[in-house]
Amino acid sequence: MYSRAYKTLVSLPPLLWVGLFLLLPYALMFAHSFWVVHDGVLVHQWNLHNYLTLFSKPVYVEVLLRTMRIAASVTLCSLLLGYPLAYYLSFHAGSRKELLYQLVIVPLWVSYLVRGYAWKTILGSEGILNGFLQYLHLTHGPVAFLLYSPFAVVLMLTHIYTPFVFLPIYAALEHIPRPLVEASHDLGAGSVQTFLRVILPLSIPGLLAGATFAFVLSLGDFLAPLLVGGASGTMIANVVQSLFGAAFDWPLGAAISVCILIITISLLFLSERLEKRWSFK
Amino acid sequence: MSGHAPTRRAPLLTIYSALVFIFIYLPVVVLILYSFNRDGVGGFPPRHLTLDWYRQLVADAPIWDAVVNSLIVASCSVALSLTLGLLAALALDRANFPGKALFRRLVLLPLILPGIITGLSLLMFVVFAGAQLSLLTVFLGHGTALISVATTELFAGLQKMDRAQEEASLDLGATPWQTFWRVTLPNLKLSLIAAGLLIFTLSMDEIAVTFFLIGRDNTLPLEIWGRLRRGITPEINAVSTLIFAVSVTLIVIWYRVRTRGLGADAQELLEKP
Numbered sequence: 001m002y003s004r005a006y007k008t009l010v011s012l013p014p015l016l017w018v019g020l021f022l023l024l025p026y027a028l029m030f031a032h033s034f035w036v037v038h039d040g041v042l043v044h045q046w047n048l049h050n051y052l053t054l055f056s057k058p059v060y061v062e063v064l065l066r067t068m069r070i071a072a073s074v075t076l077c078s079l080l081l082g083y084p085l086a087y088y089l090s091f092h093a094g095s096r097k098e099l100l101y102q103l104v105i106v107p108l109w110v111s112y113l114v115r116g117y118a119w120k121t122i123l124g125s126e127g128i129l130n131g132f133l134q135y136l137h138l139t140h141g142p143v144a145f146l147l148y149s150p151f152a153v154v155l156m157l158t159h160i161y162t163p164f165v166f167l168p169i170y171a172a173l174e175h176i177p178r179p180l181v182e183a184s185h186d187l188g189a190g191s192v193q194t195f196l197r198v199i200l201p202l203s204i205p206g207l208l209a210g211a212t213f214a215f216v217l218s219l220g221d222f223l224a225p226l227l228v229g230g231a232s233g234t235m236i237a238n239v240v241q242s243l244f245g246a247a248f249d250w251p252l253g254a255a256i257s258v259c260i261l262i263i264t265i266s267l268l269f270l271s272e273r274l275e276k277r278w279s280f281k
Numbered sequence: 282m283s284g285h286a287p288t289r290r291a292p293l294l295t296i297y298s299a300l301v302f303i304f305i306y307l308p309v310v311v312l313i314l315y316s317f318n319r320d321g322v323g324g325f326p327p328r329h330l331t332l333d334w335y336r337q338l339v340a341d342a343p344i345w346d347a348v349v350n351s352l353i354v355a356s357c358s359v360a361l362s363l364t365l366g367l368l369a370a371l372a373l374d375r376a377n378f379p380g381k382a383l384f385r386r387l388v389l390l391p392l393i394l395p396g397i398i399t400g401l402s403l404l405m406f407v408v409f410a411g412a413q414l415s416l417l418t419v420f421l422g423h424g425t426a427l428i429s430v431a432t433t434e435l436f437a438g439l440q441k442m443d444r445a446q447e448e449a450s451l452d453l454g455a456t457p458w459q460t461f462w463r464v465t466l467p468n469l470k471l472s473l474i475a476a477g478l479l480i481f482t483l484s485m486d487e488i489a490v491t492f493f494l495i496g497r498d499n500t501l502p503l504e505i506w507g508r509l510r511r512g513i514t515p516e517i518n519a520v521s522t523l524i525f526a527v528s529v530t531l532i533v534i535w536y537r538v539r540t541r542g543l544g545a546d547a548q549e550l551l552e553k554p
Contacts, residue, residue, distance in 0.1 A: 001448060006457050007376035014369035014428070015378070018388055021425045025402035026390070028409055081301045088298040092291050100302075102536065107305055110528050111486045113502050114521040117509060118308030121315065121322040121518070128311055131325030162305060220395020223488060227509070237397045244401060244493070254405075257398050264394060 029261075032254035040248065050255035060239065060256070067236040070153055071218035075165075077158040078214045082165035083207065087199075090173035091181075101170070108163045116227045119156045123147040123228065148230025156224045161217060165210035172206025173199070205275040212271035216264050236260060309525060316518035334519040344520060347504035354420050354500055355484040359477050361424035366431020366476065367469070373432070374439045389433070391426035396489020399426055404493040415496035422494045423484045430483065431476045438472030471538055478535040482528055 034046045054060050085104070093100050107115070122128045125142040133139045146152060176199060184194040222237035229235070236256060243253030315322050319329035338344060369388055373381070391399045403422050407414060446468070450460040466473075488502045495503050501524070505517060 001444075001451070002375050003457060007372070007378075010368045011372040011376045011378050014365045014372060014388075015384060017365055017425070018369075018384065018428070021403070021406070021421060022387055022390065025399075025406035028405045029398070029402040032405060081304065084294060085298050085301045088291070088294050092294060103302065104305070105536070106529060106532055107309065110309065111502070111521070111524050113486070113488055113505060114312065114524055115308050117505070117513070117517060117521060118312040120509070121513065122308065122311055124323060126323040128315070128323060128325055131323055135325045159304065159308065162301070216393070217395065220397055222397050223492075237395065240397060240401070244404070250405070253401070257401060260395065261398055268393060 029254050029257055032251050033258045035251045037249050037251055042250065050252045053252060054255055054259065060236075063234060063239055064236050064259075066150070066234075067219060070150055070157070070233075070235060071215045073154045074157040074161060074218040075211050075214040077154065078161045078165040079207065079211060081158065081162045082210060083169055085162075086166050086170040086173055086206075087195075090170060091199075104163050104166055104170075108167075112160060112223070115160060116156055116224060119152065119159065120147065120228055123152055123155075147228055148233065150229065150233045152228035152230075153224050153233040153235070156228050157214075157218045157221060160224075161214040164213050164217070168206040168209035168213070169203060170206070172203040172209075176202045201278075204278040208271050208275050208278070212267055216267055219264065220260055312518050313522045313525070316515055316522045318515060322513055322515055322518060334515040337516050338519045338523075341516065343499075344501070344504060347499045347501045350416055350498050351485050351501040354416055354423060355481050357420050358423040358427055358484045359480045361420070362427040362431045362480050363473060363477055365424075366428045367435050367473075369428060369432045370435035370439055373436055389429050391490075392429040392433075396487075397493075400490040400493035403490070407494070413496065414494060416498050416500075418494040418496065419491050419500060422490045423487055426487075426490055427480045427483060430480055434472050434476035434479070435469060438469045442468050475535055475538045478531050478538070482531050482535070486524075486528070 033050055034048070036043050036045060036047065036049050089097055089100050089104075120127075123146040124130070125144045125147065127147065129146060130139070130142045133143065180198055180202075181194060184198045189197065220237050222235065222241050225233045225235045225238050229238075237260070240253045240256045240260075243249045243256070247253075314327055316334055317330045317332070318324075318327040319331040319333065320327075369384075372378070373385060378384075400422065403418070403425070404414075407418050407421075412418065442465075447460055447464050450464045451457070455463065486502060487500075488506065491500055491503055492506075499507065501520075505520065508517060
């Protein structure tokens with residue numbers, strides 16, 4: 001029904017644009033990871049030097065492992081907060097469901113920076129939480145370990161990704177045919193048994209999608225560590241950022257970025273496969 | 282909840298959910314509260330309510346310059362990503378070309394990849410091309426990255442569209458050009474508004490990609506970022522409160538438009554690219 005000219009006209013501009021401003025930049029990143037810097041000058045000499053450095057120096061592996069731990073904690077905490085909330089909304093909220101759903105969505109689009117900043121003012125040694133604790137006479141001096149720690153990073157990222165985790169889980173719970181749940185009750189299963197044997201298995205695809213989202217997005221975050229993490233909360237993306245800044249070693253930074261990219265894409269791929277296996281159609 | 286199954290009581294779950302809501306909203310409430318606090322961002326309880334920080338904000342020229350920069354970047358990004366996103370959605374919906382599957386995934390990449398990777402790749406491209414970092418490069422970054430959002434929204438809109446209307450228009454003698462302007466585009470009106478608002482909000486708030494593409498002129502988030510490193514004052518609370526108010530307004534409009542026009546399927550497409 002559409003002419004060849006029409007098809008060319010709609011396909012060509014986005015293809016060219018995306019090729020030039022998306023594919024080429026990503027390819028450049030890839031290429032840089034095989035080049036090296038000699039005496040402050042970039043040398044276009046193909047080799048595996050950066051990748052060897054990456055896996056031979058314990059500092060990089062260490063930061064990468066810490067990043068994975070932080071991302072895993074964020075994922076776990078977001079699931080522990082997001083899943084029960086989604087379950088409550090889907091099965092127990094009654095007529096307030098729609099309103100509550102919108103209330104979870106709103107913070108999703110509220111400035112990342114604004115929310116990070118708010119945590120900074122809450123957790124600081126002269127911050128609101130310390131003021132509150134002293135006001136209640138629970139502590140006398142300021143508690144300093146709250147801000148500038150991996151804990152603060154996990155807290156801030158959990159706060160940001162809980163709504164992201166909530167959404168796919170809620171969608172999955174909403175898609176569970178209610179007669180299945182009723183049948184389970186009618187056949188004598190209690191609430192806990194119904195949850196474990198009917199609802200939870202059917203919500204696994206949503207749970208996987210949410211968990212992947214939280215993990216992948218935390219993995220590449222460099223702003224939360226800068227804002228509330230301090231030295232002990234440094235993550236892999238901060239290493240990349242400093243290699244591109246003060247350290248001026250773009251190729252090594254690019255190599256780490258390529259690793260982040262590979263981890264991200266494999267996780268997304270894996271989760272997609274698992275979701276398919278668990279969906280009940 | 283379906284009508285015939287009464288809501289079961291679950292007091293513990295209700296309390297837990299209330300606590301999660303408090304956790305989600307606590308920082309925002311604290312932020313707004315302390316924007317009116319005379320004695321700064323720390324301490325408890327907040328005392329001596331004042332509007333001084335807002336007065337200071339009104340007189341703060343660099344902040345307003347940054348606001349103008351952000352508005353320019355966001356508006357241009359909306360125009361660029363809507364145009365290219367519309368074409369991409371039409372191409373994915375109607376044309377077959379080599380590399381279509383790759384193209385579909387590539388367009389969506391900036392949505393799933395960490396911002397730092399997209400930001401740095403574009404930085405290398407800018408340096409490679411021998412260009413200077415400026416608001417133009419920020420616009421290039423936002424406009425390109427957000428094509429993903431436009432494409433997803435508009436593709437969902439196209440999938441829901443009744444193809445027969447276009448066929449009728451062509452059969453009755455309208456040219457493809459006329460059909461596009463008089464049938465296709467009006468049908469996509471709601472998706473276009475929804476996508477535009479979303480892109481605008483995301484661009485106004487973008488920081489991870491902007492971080493690497495910024496020149497001498499700051500966008501609002503980058504200006505705030507710079508100040509955070511120098512120390513914090515309730516003036517930042519005040520500007521954050523205003524950003525919050527504007528985003529919420531846009532979100533409410535966006536949500537209204539979307540629920541009226543698109544429904545849940547489009548939402549899913551966006552969430553699970």
